[in-house]
Amino acid sequence: xxxxxxxxxxxxxxxxxLTYCPGCTHGIIxxxxxxxxxxxxxxxxxxxxxxVGCSVMSYEFFNCDTQQAxxxxxxxxxxxxxxxxxxxxxxxxxxxGDLASIGLAEIVHAAHRGENITVIFVNNAIYGMTGGQMAxxxxxxxxxxxxxxxxxxxxxxxxxxxxxxxxxVPGATYLERVSVHDPKHIRKAKKALEKAFDVQTNxxxxxxxxxxxxxxxxxxxxxxxxxxxxxDQMIPYYPLGLYKDGTKEEN
Amino acid sequence: xxxxxxxxxxxxxxxAIKGGCDAFFGYPITPQNxxxxxxxxxxxxxxxxxxxxxxxVAAINMVYGAAGxxxxxxxxxxxxxxxxxxxxxxxxxxxELPAVIINVMRGGPGLGGIQPSQGDYNQVTRGGGxxxxxxxxxxxxxxxxTVDLVRHAFDxxxxxxxxVMIAVDGLIGQMMEPVDLDNKIASMDLxxxxxxxNGKSGERGRLNKIVSxxxxxxxxxxxxxxxxxxxxxxxxxxxxxxxxxxxxxxxVIVAYGTVARVARSTVKTLREEGIKVGILRPISLWPFPEKxxxxxxxxxxxxxxxxxxxxxxxxxxxIVNEGKRNLAFYGRAGGVVPEADEIADEVRxxxxxxxx
Numbered sequence: 001x002x003x004x005x006x007x008x009x010x011x012x013x014x015x016x017x018l019t020y021c022p023g024c025t026h027g028i029i030x031x032x033x034x035x036x037x038x039x040x041x042x043x044x045x046x047x048x049x050x051x052v053g054c055s056v057m058s059y060e061f062f063n064c065d066t067q068q069a070x071x072x073x074x075x076x077x078x079x080x081x082x083x084x085x086x087x088x089x090x091x092x093x094x095x096x097g098d099l100a101s102i103g104l105a106e107i108v109h110a111a112h113r114g115e116n117i118t119v120i121f122v123n124n125a126i127y128g129m130t131g132g133q134m135a136x137x138x139x140x141x142x143x144x145x146x147x148x149x150x151x152x153x154x155x156x157x158x159x160x161x162x163x164x165x166x167x168x169v170p171g172a173t174y175l176e177r178v179s180v181h182d183p184k185h186i187r188k189a190k191k192a193l194e195k196a197f198d199v200q201t202n203x204x205x206x207x208x209x210x211x212x213x214x215x216x217x218x219x220x221x222x223x224x225x226x227x228x229x230x231x232d233q234m235i236p237y238y239p240l241g242l243y244k245d246g247t248k249e250e251n
Numbered sequence: 252x253x254x255x256x257x258x259x260x261x262x263x264x265x266x267a268i269k270g271g272c273d274a275f276f277g278y279p280i281t282p283q284n285x286x287x288x289x290x291x292x293x294x295x296x297x298x299x300x301x302x303x304x305x306x307x308v309a310a311i312n313m314v315y316g317a318a319g320x321x322x323x324x325x326x327x328x329x330x331x332x333x334x335x336x337x338x339x340x341x342x343x344x345x346x347e348l349p350a351v352i353i354n355v356m357r358g359g360p361g362l363g364g365i366q367p368s369q370g371d372y373n374q375v376t377r378g379g380g381x382x383x384x385x386x387x388x389x390x391x392x393x394x395x396x397t398v399d400l401v402r403h404a405f406d407x408x409x410x411x412x413x414x415v416m417i418a419v420d421g422l423i424g425q426m427m428e429p430v431d432l433d434n435k436i437a438s439m440d441l442x443x444x445x446x447x448x449n450g451k452s453g454e455r456g457r458l459n460k461i462v463s464x465x466x467x468x469x470x471x472x473x474x475x476x477x478x479x480x481x482x483x484x485x486x487x488x489x490x491x492x493x494x495x496x497x498x499x500x501x502x503v504i505v506a507y508g509t510v511a512r513v514a515r516s517t518v519k520t521l522r523e524e525g526i527k528v529g530i531l532r533p534i535s536l537w538p539f540p541e542k543x544x545x546x547x548x549x550x551x552x553x554x555x556x557x558x559x560x561x562x563x564x565x566x567x568x569x570i571v572n573e574g575k576r577n578l579a580f581y582g583r584a585g586g587v588v589p590e591a592d593e594i595a596d597e598v599r600x601x602x603x604x605x606x607x
Contacts, residue, residue: 014458044453047320059460065448067319067461070342073312076304080316080324081449083300084274088320088450106312109305 010034012043016060021128023216023223026054028180029122029189030061033091036193037064042201046089047081049074051103053095054128062093072103075110078117089200091118096137097127100160107166111206114171118196119208121162124215125234132218136160139233144218163210163243173205173246177238179212181227185240204247212238254429259394259419260285262430263327263353266398268293269432270405272351273322274300276313278332281365282421283355286327307332311339318348319461321447323405327353329421330371331362334379340414341380344478345463347446349408351401352386352416355424358586366586367421367509372563375418376537383475385482387489388416388536390507394428396534399436406439407489411481412446418536420559422509422588485538492540494547496522497529501550502601505568506557507533509588514557516591521598528598539567553577553601557594560584577601 009015012034020026037043046064050056052071059066065088069077074092082090099107099121110117126144127133134144134151137159141150151159163177174196178189189211196207212234214226221229257265264286267275275294277287287303294301300317304310310326317324328336333354343350356371358364375388387407391397397419404415448459465471496518497503504514511532521528531547531554533540554576556565565580572578581597583589 045450046452047448047450049316056464059462063458065450065452065459067316067448068346068464069315070312070338073308073315073339076309076312077316077319079302079304079309080274080276080313080318080322081320083302083313084317084322084324085320085449090450105305106309109309112305113302 010038012038012063013061014063018061019057020054021217023214023226025180025211025213026122028186029120029211029213030058032186032190032193033093033120034063036190036197037089040194040197040201042089042197045087046091047085049077049090049092051092051094051098053098055093055095055122056129058093072098072101073106074098074103075106075115075117075119079110079113079115082115082117086116089118089197091120093120094122095128096121096123096125096135100136100162107162108169111166111169111172111208114173114205116200116203116205118200121208121210122213123162123210123238124213125159126215126218128215128218132215139237159237161238163208166208167243171206172208172244174199174207175243177210177212177240177243179230179235179240181212181231199247212240254431256427256429257394258285258427259397259424260355261289262394262398262432263401263417264289264293265432266401267325267351268297268299270402271323272299272325272405274317275325276302276304276310276317277326277328278304278307278310280329280332282357282424283327283329283353285424286353307335308338311336314350315339315343315346315348318343318350319346319447320449321444323409324350325353326350327355329355329357330359330368330374333371333374337379340378340386341382341384342463343414344380344384344386345382346461347412347478348414348461349412350414351404351408352414353401354416354418356418356420358584364586365421367559367588368584368586369420369508369510369559370563370584371418372536372558372560375416376539376567384478385485385537386414386416387411387485388418389491389534390418390536391423391534392508392511392532394423394426394430395434397423398430398432399434403436406441409441410439411485413481420509489535490538490540490542491534492543493532493534494543495530495532497531497547497551499527499550500529500548501527502553502555502598503529503531503547503551504555504557504594504598505531505533505564507536507564510557510559513589513591514594517594517598520591520595526598526602533564539571541571544571551576553579555579555581555597555601557589557597558582559588
């Protein structure tokens with residue numbers, strides 16, 4: 001009988017078992033990155049930077065050179081690598097606590113300098129690894145272990161929109177917010193990733209793709225309810241779409 | 252190259268270029284600003300990397316990335332800025348990454364002041380980052396010694412795969428002195444950096460990872476013991492010091508950096524008075540040069556530690572002394588440099604004390 005391969009793991013990821021909780025979208029996002037790096041022929045010349053949070057072990061999963069950064073510092077680490085190895089493809093993989101809280105200065109200034117790197121920003125509106133604390137991206141009313149009565153605007157302000165914020169930074173080139181809650185959006189997200197890595201390959205500067213993600217365990221929901229919550233609650237506050245495309249301005 | 256008259260900070264910057272520095276990442280802070288200023292011009296000219304970071308925190312993490320990718324990297328700062336870099340220094344020690352860090356020390360704590368100080372001795376030798384680690388560190392006295400050490404530090408950092416710190420006080424950073432930047436220094440035979448994570452996994456056929464995370468305690472303990480082996484080797488091989496007029500001495504001043512320069516005048520004055528005084532000058536601050544103390548003659552009855560801090564190095568002198576000799580301490584703080592006469596008065600007290 002003739003067999004045909006219709007689905008297989010991407011060579012962009014190692015064979016290590018992922019450490020993510022069931023139902024979380026990190027796995028999908030990892031796979032998309034792996035696929036894009038393979039399809040673009042960039043895998044063997046890439047350096048991925050793991051941040052602190054759920055993705056702290058991602059240096060075990062990406063099938064390329066990796067460096068593990070201190071909390072929030074991935075864009076600075078990426079800067080050091082890219083400046084000394086301009087031909088390498090350099091990307092960071094950061095959560096919302098890492099990027100939008102402790103690493104805010106590093107992400108804004110990497111964009112400000114127009115560093116020719118690609119940032120993968122995974123926004124699940126919570127600190128996952130440390131057990132579900134409030135993040136700058138936590139929605140108003142959302143219960144976390146440090147906002148047990150729901151996030152209160154009076155105490156903690158309003159959730160930070162990173163793609164919108166970075167769109168105001170003149171040095172940033174390409175910014176898009178995507179979601180992976182269904183196959184249609186996964187395909188769209190992959191297109192955005194492809195574009196972001198193209199921007200880097202073409203030496204056009206700073207690119208970031210923000211993924212709306214889920215955290216079933218810390219949200220206290222089933223995986224399906226989490227996806228629904230992301231669509232019903234997160235996307236209205238964090239609208240999907242293109243926030244900046246400086247490549248067009250240049251052409 | 253003949254000797255040229257240069258300001259300390261600029262001489263250190265040029266020495267870094269001569270030492271093969273590929274990249275510099277830093278942030279402005281007084282009194283070290285001439286280092287990044289000089290490099291902002293001359294690194295580009297030499298086709299190397301210069302980035303003014305948004306903070307000391309970002310700068311040291313850029314150092315981490317570039318060092319992890321195999322480059323020879325420098326950062327420079329002054330005391331409060333070095334405090335901010337401690338997180339990154341701990342990560343570099345944990346990930347075994349080489350880099351050279353220049354610390355042009357000023358008074359503290361907090362913002363403190365901008366005048367010369369040695370108040371970072373504990374920060375330099377104990378480290379402010381988390382975990383069991385050490386930074387190989389030197390406290391040179393003259394600009395010539397400083398530039399020689401800066402050049403050599405890149406080799407040492409690569410050899411040990413560990414950060415190396417050159418800790419000078421603000422006076423050495425700001426003063427001018429003739430220096431020979433091609434002075435012959437020891438060169439080390441170093442292997443290529445097969446471990447570098449630089450996006451060449453295809454070429455090398457293996458993935459390289461730069462990581463300080465070891466979640467299994469037994470695994471981490473093994474890593475800690477591996478690091479300790481390197482620190483033990485540093486203690487064995489890298490103790491550096493100078494003994495000045497100690498052969499017949501009754502009293503020995505223990506001082507490093509600018510204070511040792513001042514103490515040389517003290518010794519000259521007191522020797523003319525017939526007081527047999529010498530200097531034990533630590534050059535390596537970590538490892539502390541314990542071997543130097545073993546070389547002091549039996550005639551030495553008292554040690555006087557003099558520092559531009561309130562007794563930080565003196566703690567190490569106490570540890571090494573193990574109660575053998577009389578100990579005394581004289582320190583000035585806040586950016587005040589002790590005068591030769593002040594030190595002489597302290598030595599005279601010891602002469603009287605010994606005779607009493």
